[in-house]
Amino acid sequence: MTSTLISGGVVIDTSPEPTVIGTADVLVRDGRIAAVGPDLTTESGTEVIDATGRLVLPGFVDTHRHTWQAGLHGALIDDTLAGYLDRVIGGFAPLFQPEDVYAGTLAGALECLDSGITTIVDWSHIQHTPGHTDANIAALQAAGIRAVFGYAYGGDGGADGLLAEAKRVRGAVSGLVSMAMAAFGPEFGDLERALNEWRVARELDLPVTAHMGGHGAETAERGLAFLEEHGIADHPTTYVHANYYTDEHLKRIAGHGGTVSVSPVTETELVIGYPITGRALAAGIPTSLSGDSVIAGAADMFGMMRAAYMLERVRPDGAGLGFTTRDVLRLATIEGAQVAGLGDVTGSLTPGKQADLVLLRTDTLNVAPAHDPIAAATLFADTSAVDTVMVAGHVVKRDGRLVDHDLQTVLENLTTSATRITTA
């Protein structure tokens, strides 16, 4: 048995609602949260991490991230969704070889861990061949992040090929990596393919994540109606973006048990649509935050939380004034875990859950003296505050540095790969 005591930090738990517990210890045993409270007693041999001057909270959860794009930081600036689809999906993506997928996904996953995101839904539409898929999974496992591998089948959409490859992928993920069906869905035209995606997901008991409702009012209505007409809307599905759904659509999605992933930064940068955070919550839909892509701007959770908070607060007629820092922290942690299908695994400090934790510095000029710990974590801290990060009880970042990887090599491989692709 291995145990670690995180001692003397200001602890914030997030379930059922974000709450400041105060100065306390967190005891981790065999990778799980064993206890939270003041002055915990420990067995001999317990490693102690001094968290004095730190906030201790659950790691962040990003529910939709195209992790393979990590080498494309700033490759599409001052542009729109149409430009993204043309230049990134139409131009760069076909050039990716398996080694590029590995380099991008590894660097992207480490970027997440470095900034306190301990769980991602890796929405991966770069599966040109099984070799690409294997490289993607290997990079996630090498990174040491908790990941739901959102598998977007790269074949022609036929049911047999999709089923066979999805089965193979399901057998290839293990440990911290699990699987979802990343569906191209009914809004991109090929309805037979969309139907196959949901049917295979149902057969293999995989949740679905799909970009829906973010391409205009007409396609939003048509896509949702398609799922309902074919009797697949009740399958566990995350609606990514969802900007153009009316409140009536959102009520229908809530009734189907659907969830929402809001990307407040890219939805504004790429002018996809106004983020629906508050409207989704008002409809009773489990709602979460996501980074989407780093092509047009940073995708760390601090930026996402601030964008979601600000965009909600400024809604017309005061409609978003009830949205608080506690709400945005809940979306970034426990509600994100629920949307990712991992609500029983991570997202809070509940004893028995996996020990996915982040320690944030408060002894800095931009945070001290942290009068309100939840505001410190959501509105004041940035990635430079991330001092220590733990995934499943394993310390992946300590004293401000990732510990398991040669970052110079990771960055050299990323730069070599991305330069080849963007200058081709």
Ligand SMILES: [Zn+2]
């Ligand atoms: Zn996306």
